[in-house]
Amino acid sequence: MRVSRRILTLLFTIVLCLACRRTEQRVQTPLPPVDDNQPVDGGTLYRRLDVDIASFNPILASSRYDRYVQDYLFTSLIRLDQHLQPAPGLATSWEISDDGLLYTFHLNKKATFSDHTPVRASDVVFTLAKIVDPKSEAAQIAGEFDQLDLSKTRAVDDNTVVVAFRQPLASQLDHFFDLLVLPEHVYGKGDFRNDFLARAVGSGAYVVDHRVPGREVVVTRRADYWEDPPHVQRVVFKIISDHTTAWNALKRGELDETIVASDTWLREHNNPLLTKSIDFQRFYTRNYNYIAWNGRDPVVRDKRVRRALAMCIPIDTVINDIYHGTARAMNGPFTPDEWAYNAAVPVIRYDPEGAKKLLADAGWSDSNADGVVDHNGAPMKLEMIIFAGSGATFQFAQLVQSEFKKIGVPLTLTVLDGAAGIQRILGGNYQAAYLSWDLDPDPDPFTLFHSSQFPPRGQNFVFYANPEADRLIEAGRREIDQSKRKDIYYQLHALLADDQPYTWTVQSSAKWGINKRVRGVTTSPGYGLFLWYPGPFGWWVHPGAQPSARR
Amino acid sequence: MWRRFRRSRLALTALAYIAFMTFVAALAPLLANRKPLLAHGPSGWSFPAFADYVTADPDIDLPPRVETFALRAPIPYSPNSVDLPSRLDAPDRAHFFGTDDLGRDILARMIHGARVSLTVGFFATLIAVIVGSLLGAVAGYYGGFADWLVSRTIELVLCFPFLFLVLGIVALFKPSLYTIMIALGLTSWTHEARYVRGEFLRIRDIDFAQAARASGARDARIIFRHLLPNALAPVLVSASFGVAAAILTESALSFLGLGVPLPTASWGSILSAAHEHIDDAWWLVLFPGLAIFTTVASFNLVGERFRDALDPRSE
Numbered sequence: 001m002r003v004s005r006r007i008l009t010l011l012f013t014i015v016l017c018l019a020c021r022r023t024e025q026r027v028q029t030p031l032p033p034v035d036d037n038q039p040v041d042g043g044t045l046y047r048r049l050d051v052d053i054a055s056f057n058p059i060l061a062s063s064r065y066d067r068y069v070q071d072y073l074f075t076s077l078i079r080l081d082q083h084l085q086p087a088p089g090l091a092t093s094w095e096i097s098d099d100g101l102l103y104t105f106h107l108n109k110k111a112t113f114s115d116h117t118p119v120r121a122s123d124v125v126f127t128l129a130k131i132v133d134p135k136s137e138a139a140q141i142a143g144e145f146d147q148l149d150l151s152k153t154r155a156v157d158d159n160t161v162v163v164a165f166r167q168p169l170a171s172q173l174d175h176f177f178d179l180l181v182l183p184e185h186v187y188g189k190g191d192f193r194n195d196f197l198a199r200a201v202g203s204g205a206y207v208v209d210h211r212v213p214g215r216e217v218v219v220t221r222r223a224d225y226w227e228d229p230p231h232v233q234r235v236v237f238k239i240i241s242d243h244t245t246a247w248n249a250l251k252r253g254e255l256d257e258t259i260v261a262s263d264t265w266l267r268e269h270n271n272p273l274l275t276k277s278i279d280f281q282r283f284y285t286r287n288y289n290y291i292a293w294n295g296r297d298p299v300v301r302d303k304r305v306r307r308a309l310a311m312c313i314p315i316d317t318v319i320n321d322i323y324h325g326t327a328r329a330m331n332g333p334f335t336p337d338e339w340a341y342n343a344a345v346p347v348i349r350y351d352p353e354g355a356k357k358l359l360a361d362a363g364w365s366d367s368n369a370d371g372v373v374d375h376n377g378a379p380m381k382l383e384m385i386i387f388a389g390s391g392a393t394f395q396f397a398q399l400v401q402s403e404f405k406k407i408g409v410p411l412t413l414t415v416l417d418g419a420a421g422i423q424r425i426l427g428g429n430y431q432a433a434y435l436s437w438d439l440d441p442d443p444d445p446f447t448l449f450h451s452s453q454f455p456p457r458g459q460n461f462v463f464y465a466n467p468e469a470d471r472l473i474e475a476g477r478r479e480i481d482q483s484k485r486k487d488i489y490y491q492l493h494a495l496l497a498d499d500q501p502y503t504w505t506v507q508s509s510a511k512w513g514i515n516k517r518v519r520g521v522t523t524s525p526g527y528g529l530f531l532w533y534p535g536p537f538g539w540w541v542h543p544g545a546q547p548s549a550r551r
Numbered sequence: 552m553w554r555r556f557r558r559s560r561l562a563l564t565a566l567a568y569i570a571f572m573t574f575v576a577a578l579a580p581l582l583a584n585r586k587p588l589l590a591h592g593p594s595g596w597s598f599p600a601f602a603d604y605v606t607a608d609p610d611i612d613l614p615p616r617v618e619t620f621a622l623r624a625p626i627p628y629s630p631n632s633v634d635l636p637s638r639l640d641a642p643d644r645a646h647f648f649g650t651d652d653l654g655r656d657i658l659a660r661m662i663h664g665a666r667v668s669l670t671v672g673f674f675a676t677l678i679a680v681i682v683g684s685l686l687g688a689v690a691g692y693y694g695g696f697a698d699w700l701v702s703r704t705i706e707l708v709l710c711f712p713f714l715f716l717v718l719g720i721v722a723l724f725k726p727s728l729y730t731i732m733i734a735l736g737l738t739s740w741t742h743e744a745r746y747v748r749g750e751f752l753r754i755r756d757i758d759f760a761q762a763a764r765a766s767g768a769r770d771a772r773i774i775f776r777h778l779l780p781n782a783l784a785p786v787l788v789s790a791s792f793g794v795a796a797a798i799l800t801e802s803a804l805s806f807l808g809l810g811v812p813l814p815t816a817s818w819g820s821i822l823s824a825a826h827e828h829i830d831d832a833w834w835l836v837l838f839p840g841l842a843i844f845t846t847v848a849s850f851n852l853v854g855e856r857f858r859d860a861l862d863p864r865s866e
Binding site: 243244261263264267317321322388391394395397398399401402412413414415 | 631632633635636638639652653725726808812813814824826827828829830831
């Protein structure tokens, strides 16, 4: 008797699940038309964070998701416009001395922090001092200001600041985009690393309403904002790590924007039921995927081995079948849209037979006919770290695994979560890792490939060291004349493609779904939806969808 | 006992189903393999598929061989052969259960996945039974400090949420089949230990045990030859529930990505790849889900029937 009751319960559960699925399919009703030239204030915007933020303190930002939130709370000294050109931020104008060493910024006199105090030049000096202070452990941003000469940096008056450098850098102005100015009278007291993780005082248009770690961050618009106020009253960042979960939330109207997986995009972006309420966008950003090879590993330190493995990746199949044609093949550190991109550098073609020969040249061949290549009697072992979360990564990794196997290279895939994986990679405790970069507007690859930038100083965790590459990288970042810089980067591109410190795979286009109740959405060629100005600050919420019943 | 067991047709069906699954798991390389079972070429007769019992399918491109005769496996696909052009194919005549997001045949993966699930189920439970019986026997036989120590250890292990304990152990080591079996075995022995301890407390002073002691047998002999066989019946019941729980936990671990390493097929890892395609590829969810459900339910049914058959008070 008990037996049958249990089965009944299970069946009942299954039926219930099916019933639940039905209601999910409900489609939102389309909104009445609205004049897109007449933005309306108010409403709540629901954004997504793939990963919870680490801190509200912009100097300690570790991921772009931290920056997504901090952009609402702080203002950078300069901003990037839609075409990634420098535009006024806290500074209304600036001058650069002829030798490229002195930057003079004139701050907006109206600018205030959220505690109603004015933004002063001394706050800029304070923030710069915190960035280069080793005690701040601001690894990511410190590299952008490593040539800062703090002794000559000073506040001329309340609204004018002179920032001095020891060396001129072509990309230096762009780096002020990452300088989110902190008020000295708040951040100068207490424990800088630990006291400001959960609260923030900034000069941005929004203030923190509340935060539930792992679930959401909510910011609301400041009443006394000193610039043209943005339209949206309240922004809720929901932390959703899984793409499928986020996609379902978007369909249910619980989320206003999310990146969409390639498979989902292919299936749904022409679905008339969904396009009534969801706006699909696809564009290329400065982003690429790559396999990082540890240059200190006895196996992959040989560039012939790296190239042979690169020749086993059927890149056209990856693009056509995994990305459905929405990605481009990469061959070096610059993306095809950048001026530094050298179109003459070839993409490595799929050639397993050639790969076998190249491996044999490097001393790896299957001498005992057991299906695994060996060197001096030791069979090859290769481990690649991949990160959980993206279906395309898993598909790519398993495809590569089966292709490597065909030439006798057994590949172990180790799936790690963010923190554990980054730790192993920065510690040099890995052989290969499948990763991606979001690039700065300036192409300077100094922190990635210069031999002085091994971790923990920089991000050259592939331990790539080539004197010729060092020379080109240094020349490239010092040269102010862009046409001469271009020549230098063309050479660097060819050299890196030949050395294969990374095996560049694809530049996948970003695919987004945005609820149509959000209006005024525009994209930047290069950065897409976010991190430029106005970007999300130009968005507004359809008045017919404003009195939001959900919460 | 068997006579009482036989009376339930449902339990008999479940037992037959388990036998069938075990059979499938044992013959997996012969049931689903892209290499032929039997081939005749210039070099004579060969049995390529059987080689997979020695080495797992090396997936090396087979040299184009001139086969004059080839006997194919019933499912002519290996579990890990990637075929991107036919990714996410719905079930049809070529792929009875459809294909996954890399074009791998789901039926082939499920047949090989049955090996993983059942191996983990049986061996994890075997470890649990061995550890549990030994500790339970020592506690029940000697009593006193040994009993106190074992009982407190049981309580300590039971204090931790089971899945978290397993996740913790698995995360510490490299994910592999053995890690999972050992982690599951070392966390689920508490029930067995309690049953054996209880039985030992009951029977250690019964006449036959007294007689053995009087004839000068050593403790080990009394425990293993005389007492343990008489205390094992309730352990068998709990073991069959244990197998079900182990299969379910392995699926959960693989679903979370902490199970068997990629690309090894297990029912949980197939489901894990399915969750991105829940809207458009029902076959990725349905078949492995059904396999887990039916197998776990079968072990539970068999376990319940065992318990009823052993209980003199039932019916």
